[in-house]
Amino acid sequence: MAAVLLAATGCTTDSAAKDTDTGGPGKESPAMRGIALPSWYRTDYDSPAADRYLRGIRATGARWVTFTPTWYQKRRTDSGMHTTQETASDTSLRDIVRRAHALGLKVMIKPHIDLPGDADRAEIRPRDRAAWFTSYRRFITHYADLAADTGAEQFAVGTELAGVSGDSTDWRDVIKDVRDHYDGPLTYAANYDEYKKIRFWKDLDLIGIDAYWPLSDHPTADTGRLRRAWEPIRKELAAYAGHQGRRILFTEAGYVSQRGSTTAPYSWTVSGHTAPAEQAAAYRALLDSFTGRRWWVGVCWWMWDDWPDSGETPVRLAYTPHGKPAEEVLREKWGGG
Template sequence: MNAMRRAVAALTATAALLLAGCSSGGPSEGPPEGGRSPAPREREASGIRGITLPAWNTDDYSRPEAAAYLRQIAATGAGWVTFTPTWYQDRATDPAMRVTDETAGDDSLRHIIGLAHEAGLKTMIKPHVDLVEGGDRAEIRPADPGAWFGAYTRFLTHYARLAADTGAEQFSVGTELAGTSRDGTRWREVVAAVRKVYRGPLTYAANYDEYRRIPFWDALDVIGIDAYWPLGDRATTDAGRLREAWKPITDELAAFSARHHRKILFTEAGYVSQRGTTTAPYSWTVSEKAATDEQAAAYEALLAALDGKEWWAGVCWWMWDDWPDTGETAKRLAYTPHGKPAEKVLRKWWGK
């Protein structure tokens, strides 16, 4: 969602485990030669109740608000928090990504992981790559794939080492990189490089319209999907209707999970508090009219529709509050459930 956020900025300005676990036996030995992982008996995720806390600037994760945000997240009943250090490319065809002043600093990331553990939260590091001028990261299609994947491996193993050093409980090897994710051979090499430095569960966060085309799920422990399926063509506060809209989706996901012998984690899911949010959950700008009741109905429908599904590993909601003075969408319209009826839905389902 960071790429979409930046796209909106350009337009408007210009995941064993707490109370269920992400791994039944903790991190295990690396995979066989070639990067393929066996059916992940020791690294099987389930019951993840997570919320994402993104960073938009170098020092966000070390700001005074960090500890308060984590306490608020834990108070919903969440057991997990996801962090998203992001590097950037100037163009979709560039051969490498780089740090900018919008990249969370390593020290700040270490700091907030420590705070999360102190708050009783488990952590997933989910590195992102975005475009400097905004746009969809799925558009990234490097002119020199070999150079790009070499740079991407260096980028990713940097954070994998940081995850290992800080005890982060899960790691994502990519997010919504549909322009590259069909290259199974190179992605398997990326996964194998990560496994050399990080022994915990691995996932990849495929967009909801991308996951069927990923050829390397067997190299990972958990299937990750950013679950922004539209649930209808008109605004509604009818959670029952929305739950019915999930039925064909969950039927398809159950079959997909069975074929791949992996559970499915919603590495992202979320809804802005705007009228019509379920018609385009991936959009930051569905409407200028606030509709916290529609957001709450969407939260209720997702949790009700997925509750008890054996193949479902849980959800990492997008997202908690923006940092002060960094939000490009007013809080009353934004993805955050904080202080809205959707937060009450979380507390109901998550037990607090």
């Protein structure tokens, strides 16, 4: 199975270090070197900045880029989702996939459902679940068609929907519908505290995890300490991959350049104090800990630059590694020029 998945994902092979963890499927560990470029408005992917951003992503040594078209629901109990002015237009999404391919980048399309403001999509619990899944199938197959039409190399059937991801029968129906529209490898992006509750991994090609594990109880730029924090998590993941017979992709991982980012990687607002060294140490510790593990497919970092005039978090405090020591870590580890 691992050989099939290796070919299907088209991942670029780094040096194949031996995996000392037990239970992981596969013979060696090619790494999916990716960075997400999310959109927050319908014309973001049409922005004049798009080509510059894609070139910047490629210059780190990345070989993949993730795009995140997003639909919304007003309340967590709503029975459906819809486009808004914050949804990337289909035309812009098609165009940016074409631009990425022209630069030699592979593409994962990872559609999101969101709630207004700072509400967490994991809180979505529709009052009419049957109606919600009917609406969701329309949403996700729309993007599966777009992924097929544009030649996107990978597709995510959902992201961090913990309030409904326990409905395994409905998700198997979603996955079947998506496979009728798209032939490439499929994953689901489970949050780090959600993945063990998923019962449909064997219907997918890869286990996807948004890897926002807290690594420390206080701010630290000590790479060795952070590597040690990853050790029990890594062993647990290796065993889980073996049990499921699927390799693991970190569909997201990231750290704001704020003091304390390693204590709460999932937070945009840990503090108002810059800490680029802590961000860089976290990048290095993750790559040191997982690169070469045969059961680990790779990582798509969250995220590259915000679009001009759209960022709510100042760049110096944001998730982006661009222009910070974390970007130099990527260039060193991924061979960027």
